[in-house]
Amino acid sequence: MGIVAVAVAGVFGVGWAWLTVGVLVVAGGGWLGRGVLREPRVDSVIAMPAIRPIVLAVIRRGSALLVFEARDEVKGETFCRPLGGGIEFGETSQDALVREFREELDAEIEVKQLLGVLENVFTWQDRPGHEIVFLYAAEFADRGRYERDEMKILDDPATARWVDLAEFREGRKILYPTGLIELLSPDQ
Numbered sequence: 001m002g003i004v005a006v007a008v009a010g011v012f013g014v015g016w017a018w019l020t021v022g023v024l025v026v027a028g029g030g031w032l033g034r035g036v037l038r039e040p041r042v043d044s045v046i047a048m049p050a051i052r053p054i055v056l057a058v059i060r061r062g063s064a065l066l067v068f069e070a071r072d073e074v075k076g077e078t079f080c081r082p083l084g085g086g087i088e089f090g091e092t093s094q095d096a097l098v099r100e101f102r103e104e105l106d107a108e109i110e111v112k113q114l115l116g117v118l119e120n121v122f123t124w125q126d127r128p129g130h131e132i133v134f135l136y137a138a139e140f141a142d143r144g145r146y147e148r149d150e151m152k153i154l155d156d157p158a159t160a161r162w163v164d165l166a167e168f169r170e171g172r173k174i175l176y177p178t179g180l181i182e183l184l185s186p187d188q
Contacts, residue, residue, distance in 0.1 A: 051130045055093040056084035057138040058115055061146050064162035068153060074126040079174040083160055093134040104153045105160065108141035120177035133177050
């Protein structure tokens with residue numbers, strides 16, 4: 001039974017091992033003095049990062065895509081990504097996209113068709129990440145938004161800009177998530 005507590009500690013974390021030891025003592029197992037607890041493994045269930053569901057909008061102005069620019073200082077890489085964000089529990093991907101645009105640009109959008117779903121496994125600032133990315137075509141409800149060259153993102157220091165898709169296709173700029181550029185036809 002003491003082996004059970006060690007196994008539980010290694011897989012689920014020390015907190016679970018204490019529960020196991022407590023159950024064994026209460027059950028009269030007498031294992032408290034012999035139970036060996038150790039630190040959770042790095043690859044334990046508790047230590048694993050979560051896979052994050054996100055949703056991004058593909059908003060086009062002619063041949064340009066609305067994106068924000070970010071920098072990974074560890075890689076020394078500047079990249080672009082469409083706007084959007086995390087999907088909250090109980091929220092549909094479409095509802096999350098509408099909410100994100102209200103929060104980020106104080107803008108209303110019309111969500112159109114689902115363009116695809118990408119699995120994005122990456123590192124950013126030397127930390128691993130894993131996202132399931134829903135990509136929707138979308139349009140601004142206020143047509144005046146298309147006349148702006150830049151739009152300040154309200155909850156971030158970044159600014160949204162229109163970048164011609166040729167910049168990404170020709171390798172002059174990096175577009176994430178990987179695989180997005182292949183989903184976009186030149187006239188889409």
